[in-house]
Structure formats: structure tokens, C-alpha cells
Amino acid sequence: MTVTVQELGPELLDQVGPLCARAFDDYPFLAELFPGAPERRARVSTRFYSATVIDCLEHGIVHAMVEGGRLTGVAAWLRPGAFPQSLRRQAGFLPTVWAGLRYFPGRARLALQALARLERYHPHTPPHWYLAAIAVEPSHQGRGLGARLMKRGLELAAEQGDPCFLETAKESNREWYRGFGFDLQREEPCFDGGPPQWFMWRPPETVASGKGRAEVAPPARAPGAA
DSSP, X not given: OOEEEEEOOGGGHHHHHHHHXXXXXXXXXXXXXXXXXXXXXXXXXXXXXXXXXXXXXXXEEEEEEEETTEEEEEEEEEOTTOOSOOHHHXXXXXXXXXXXXXXXXXXXXXXXXXXXXXXXXXXXXXXXXXXXXXXXXXXXXXXXXXXXXXXXXXXXXXXXXXXEXXXXXXXXXXXHHHTTTOEEEEEEESSTTOOEEEEEEEOHHHXXXXXXXXXXXOOSSOOSOO
């Protein structure tokens, strides 16, 4: 079947959380913050990524890979000026908080620490597009779908001449993003004893024209998470 890239529609929204939970199962940030059985971790990550995508639908754009009516990949961006989130928007993540407390009560302090550090290390200026999440169904990885999703978002940023920002805790993701012109901004663990988190920035002149540096062809395998 043909895989198409389109804006995420409401009919696909219920597939987002489960897809992301599968794609991010081995993501170091989540695996170390919420150790143990993948099924328990998925109960938290499903809610988190559903809330993330819903927020991006209202305050940015979400691209979807669809094959035969089934969601196979998703990339969620916040538009310039949409970060940091207001208290009203943060309230949309309360189901994630309750799930975290229920399934991992002993990790609450570290989870709050991680959220605080992620906001602290996220640049507030200049305005930029923020890649909040990108994921491809594990059975569909290695087919270049993540690259197609990524390019669609970068094209949108290029049209407006805006820079882009993201963070990742997976080393292979870091190199994958470098292939799209992202530079390492800083490296910090997001919670005590946690894995390194890489914060990456792509300036507007690179997004818009690709001039000034050699572009590297990204590998076909999509990242498990942004």
C-alpha cells in the first residue's frame, strides 16, 4: 500500500498514544525514568504522547504517515511562540501525572525534576519551531518514513525562515538529526542518574537554504523518539 504524509485528522488520534508507546519502548529517557515491565511504562507514555500531540494540534502542526487507514508515523511540532506552555495547557497533561503516580510512585521526584530541567534547557528566544515528538511504528522503521516526516516539518519552517529546536536522549537519534543540519547545543541529564539528553538547534539560514554547510544524507531508519 502507498504511505501518504498528511496532517493528522481526528479519526487517527486514538492511534497516536499506542504507536508512540511502541516506538519509544527502548528510549533511554523513559526506560530509565520508568524502569521495569514495558507494559507499565506504556501506560504512562501513551498518555503523555497523546497529550503532547493534542497540544501540538492546537498550537502547532502534526504530520502523520498513513497506510491503508492505519497510522504508521507521526511528527508533532509546536509553532514559534508556543513554548513555554501556559498553566491551562499544562493541565492537559494531568492524566499523565496521575498515571505516573499510580504506576511509578517512587519515581515522582525524578519525573518532576526531568520536566523542570527540560523546560530550563529549552531556549525561549528566538522564536522557533519545536519538534515535540517524532515516531514511526517499529515494524515500519528502516523505510525512510521518519525522514519524510522530518522533511515536511523542515519545509514548513523554511517557508517562514524560522529556526528549529529538539532534544533527544538516544545517541543514534542525535546523529540522525545532525544529518538534517541540527547542531548540538548542550548535553545534560534531565534527572539525577539519568541518561544524557542532547539539546539541538537548527538555525534559520540552514533551514531555509541549506547553505553554509555540507548537508549529510540522513539514514533511512527513523528515530524512536525526539
